[in-house]
Amino acid sequence: MESTANLRTSLKAILEEKKGERRVLVLYGRENGPHQIIEQQEILHPKDIAEGMAERDLDVIVLVGYTLPEPDRWFLTHSEFKLVPSEDFQGWLLGKDGEIKHTFKQVMQPDELFKLIDSMPMRKDEMKKKS
Template identity: 30%
Template sequence: MKLYFMTKFVIFIFLSVLQTNSSKRIIDIYAKDKFDKLFIEQTKVFAANTGGMKERDIIVKEHFGASAFKITLTGKDAEVKYTSKSIFPIQKLYSIVDAMPMRKNEAAKRDQYKK
């Protein structure tokens, strides 16, 4: 019986770790609908910069039915790093992501492999 509970506990901890660490950084865009002016502007900004977003492991998720426009950036550690009710400029996104410790480690590893 004791082994059963220990096994369940270990599985619970393992699943918790899996859920809190992602292989991607996530941009969540909340808007009334796909015709929302800020939503359209924001998606154009991201569409024009797909290379930089891919390099930084950023994906975009769209959520409709919100009462107002909102955008959030969630890091690979599952913590919300940025929230705004206006357009998220691409340079601001890159500066926030590039300052993250995980991103710095990724860049260092990438540079190491180039040598």
């Protein structure tokens, strides 16, 4: 899982770099918010889940309110992400085309996430090619 806190590259640039190659799960949590961001990360951590994420070319980017640089905060609030900074937890699933495919405000279980990804046209094509 990645965090933009220690990177000099903007979130927008990171997402642009992944476009066409990777799906991205972006997680945002307020620094003093509830435990959802930690819970979401823990749910995605077990080896079998990590293998499912790798199979689906899925990266996770974790954003915590107080570590979020101002340009990234502006990008999230003034783009299709429509971040509401007062929300305790928000998540976005981006397809390989870079478009937001799903937005959520509660922890998402891996089976829900994988089912959503597996229903995407590009993922269906990938599964057909592997058969």
